[in-house]
Amino acid sequence: MLVGWLALNFLPIHAVPQPQYHSVRPSESTSVSIGLAKHCSKAVPISAAEFHSRQDKLAQTLHALNATAYIAEPGADALYYANLSMSSWKLSERPLLLVITPDASDSELVKAKVSILTPKFETARARLLPIAFQDVTFLEWAEEANPYEMVKPALAEADAAGTIFVDGHARHFIVDGLQSAFPTATVKSSPTEIRQLRERKSKAELELMKCANEATVLAIRETRKKMYIGIRESETSALIEAAFKGAGLKDGGCLTLFGENAALPHGSGADRKLGVHDFALLDCGASLHGYPSDVTRTFALNDSQISAEQKRIWNAVWGAQNIAFTTAEAGVVAKRIDKAARLFLSLNGLDQYFTHRLGHGIGLEGHEDPYINGGSETVLKTGHSFSDEPGVYIEGDIGVRLEDCFYIADDGQPVYLTAGVGGVATSPWEP
Incomplete structure (x- = not known):
């Protein structure tokens, strides 16, 4: 039934005529268009109120799980809960830890308590961190002390019993140190109930x-206008890095691959x-x-000479991306989406190259x-966000990948994050 539906709705692969243009090598200018420079000028960071809401939801989840605390090193989880990233505090052999505990003194509402374990000689610098919490407790440890013992004031119940959840990315010596300091407690990675708090995105995050x-x-579109036959991959990467910088985005860059180089996905x-x-592939x-x-x-x-087989492969990847998108909705098991894309490529004799x-x-x-x-049993829910990136890689010949990220909206339907500027590519000449 699915094969028939695929054939009816997606086969034959849409034909894309190749435009006939002639272009000259553009100037070396890396200037960014006014529209791109202003595109995100009104974007605002996550608010303090949202950080506080995240902390309280975590505390309430900890309380419901009868857990004593949640502990994280600077990184994505600490950034999510307290605005503490690795860019603001680099990891070293000296632990700096975010400690969140549930305060159930108010029977009506469990609230979060936030502490920072810091090397004592770094306390002044730690106090300058932009932690999104008003009454942070700083727990200092001297160089000759066991840092994990200094966590005990924040975890009064954990030295006897209880569960301490740690960020799944925490380094082993951190986990070992906590377990040694709290021998009768259970120290383990965060369970699904906590991981899901960050998996489902808020409206502010999605914006x-x-x-x-x-x-x-x-x-990418601006960069394509400045490219020419004979340009190097490194030169193209420099163009788009300049475009990102001009647009006000940070850490911008691309994996840039031409021709058969793209047959190796990385x-x-x-x-x-x-x-x-x-073809040029820019990830x-x-x-x-x-x-x-x-x-x-x-x-x-515009002045590339692309063969019918290259266009056929591009169109097959385009079709796989679109059928994966239409399969994704709230309630669907993730592996079904992967399977739908592979089935489409198999109808075109290309699934072995994905x-x-x-x-x-x-x-x-x-x-x-x-x-x-193909093995994911995750059930898609509103707020989930994913990449949709099928590819065909024939070593020594050609590589094609198309990728747009989407989220599951409140109505349960998928929406591309790129929809505001036209969404997915529509042809090899219209990215």
Whole structure:
């Protein structure tokens, strides 16, 4: 039944006529269009009120699980709950930890208590951190002391019994140190109930993610206008990095692959010149107030000479991306989406060349839980956000990948984060 529906709705693959243009090598200018520069100018960071809401939801979840505390190192989880990132505090052998405990003294509402464990000689610097909480308690440890023993004032109940949940990315020596300091407690990674708090995105998060992904598409389109036959991969990367900088996004860059180099999904390390018969693959991302984008376009220039087989493969990947998107909705098991894309490619004799998962979660991390692959039992829910990135990779010949991220809206339907600037690519000449 599914095969018949696929054939009826997606076959034959839509024909895309190749435009006939002639272009000259553009100037070396890396200036950004006014529209791109202003695109995210009104975007605002996550508010203090939202951080407080996140902390209280975590505290209430801890209380419901009869857990004593949640502990994280600087990173994505600490950034989510307290605005504490690795860019504001680099990891070292000296632990600095975020400690959140539930305060159930008010029987009507469980609230969060926030503490920071800091090296004593770094306390002044730690107090300058932009922690999103008014009454932070700083727990100091001297160089000769056991830092984990200094956590006890915040975890009064944990030295006897209880559960301490830690961020799943916490380093082993942190977990070992906590377990040694609290021998009768259970120290383990956060369960599903806590992980899901960050997996489902708020409206404020989605607005930032939309803007970042829209700006990334615009940057790719701007860069394509400045490309020419003979340009190198490194030169193209420099163009788009400049576009991201001009747009006000941080840490912008692209994996840039031309021709057969794109047949290796993560590249070959070469610096190929763009040939007249080559596709260009740009897998790009940049960050807006901590939220990264992730967009891939495989395209030709106006004066490229693209074969019918290259267009057929591009169209097959385009079809796989679109059927995956239409399969995704609230209540669907993630592996079904991956399967739908592979089935479409199999109808075109290309499924053996789709060698990676269909998608990954995206939020404060470019790749995060949950994932869309053939084994994922995750049930999609409102607020979930994923990449949709099928690809075909024929080594020594061609690589095509198309990627747009989407989220599940309140009505249960998928919406592309790039929808505000036209959404997915529509042809090899219209990325």
